[in-house]
Amino acid sequence: MHLHPLPAFTDNYIWVLHDGARAMVVDPGEASGVQAYLAEHRLTLDTILITHHHGDHTGGVAALRAATGARVIGPVDEPMPEPLQRVAGGQTVDVLGMRFEVLDVPGHTAGHIAYYLEEMDGAPLLFCGDTLFSAGCGRLFEGTPAQMLASLSHLAALPAATRVCCTHEYTLSNLRFARAVEPGNAALTQYRQWCDTQREQNLPTLPSTIGLEKAINPFLRAHQPSLAEAARAHNPACGSDPLAVFATLREWKNVF
Ligand SMILES: [Zn+2]
Numbered sequence: 001m002h003l004h005p006l007p008a009f010t011d012n013y014i015w016v017l018h019d020g021a022r023a024m025v026v027d028p029g030e031a032s033g034v035q036a037y038l039a040e041h042r043l044t045l046d047t048i049l050i051t052h053h054h055g056d057h058t059g060g061v062a063a064l065r066a067a068t069g070a071r072v073i074g075p076v077d078e079p080m081p082e083p084l085q086r087v088a089g090g091q092t093v094d095v096l097g098m099r100f101e102v103l104d105v106p107g108h109t110a111g112h113i114a115y116y117l118e119e120m121d122g123a124p125l126l127f128c129g130d131t132l133f134s135a136g137c138g139r140l141f142e143g144t145p146a147q148m149l150a151s152l153s154h155l156a157a158l159p160a161a162t163r164v165c166c167t168h169e170y171t172l173s174n175l176r177f178a179r180a181v182e183p184g185n186a187a188l189t190q191y192r193q194w195c196d197t198q199r200e201q202n203l204p205t206l207p208s209t210i211g212l213e214k215a216i217n218p219f220l221r222a223h224q225p226s227l228a229e230a231a232r233a234h235n236p237a238c239g240s241d242p243l244a245v246f247a248t249l250r251e252w253k254n255v256f
């Protein structure tokens with residue numbers, strides 16, 4: 001299988017997964033780049049997976065469906081470009097001979113879902129939309145900090161080798177915040193150097209892995225004493241409860 005992040009707009013990726021003949025795409029915010037890729041690689045579009053309703057994730061769905069006849073799968077509780085098959089957490093979807101598990105991950109939007117595949121070419125795979133980013137997480141447009149923390153904890157419990165396919169290249173700006181919060185984290189310093197090199201060559205920093213994110217992502221580390229300390233320095237009323245620490249970090253990041 002081939003996994004490819006197709007850049008779109010200023011910082012989106014439309015993930016393409018294909019076997020050399022048939023393809024699926026995740027969150028196509030626009031159609032033309034996908035169609036060019038399909039033509040270049042002589043691929044038939046089989047399936048479109050959607051994680052949540054934002055336009056930069058759904059804007060290309062109608063055009064792609066009309067041009068290719070691909071089936072569309074998306075979350076049960078969000079406004080979606082009809083017609084489509086709607087799925088919720090606990091269900092599975094079979095695509096190109098692979099079985100994806102649907103995970104409910106509310107927080108960024110109320111009905112946000114993710115797609116998890118236990119094994120593809122030796123490691124698990126996760127399409128998590130705007131829930132988990134490398135070194136960051138999505139803004140809380142519709143959900144509460146408690147919902148987002150539960151969603152991220154669910155993702156953090158996946159195997160360390162899970163490849164994390166996020167929808168935005170926000171890594172460098174996320175790392176600026178992560179380093180301000182946790183200046184003593186050596187893994188962060190090392191990762192930043194690698195990401196700088198990638199971006200200088202216009203290469204993606206993604207996919208990341210769950211194991212790496214647990215070492216460097218402040219939003220997966222709210223239970224760590226160093227993060228509680230940083231959150232208290234920002235807001236002395238915060239305390240050390242992981243939910244309060246997470247909420248403080250998320251608010252802080254919004255104004256950073
Ligand atoms: Zn979004």
Ligand SMILES: [Zn+2]
Pocket residue numbers: 054056057130167168
């Ligand atoms: Zn987005």
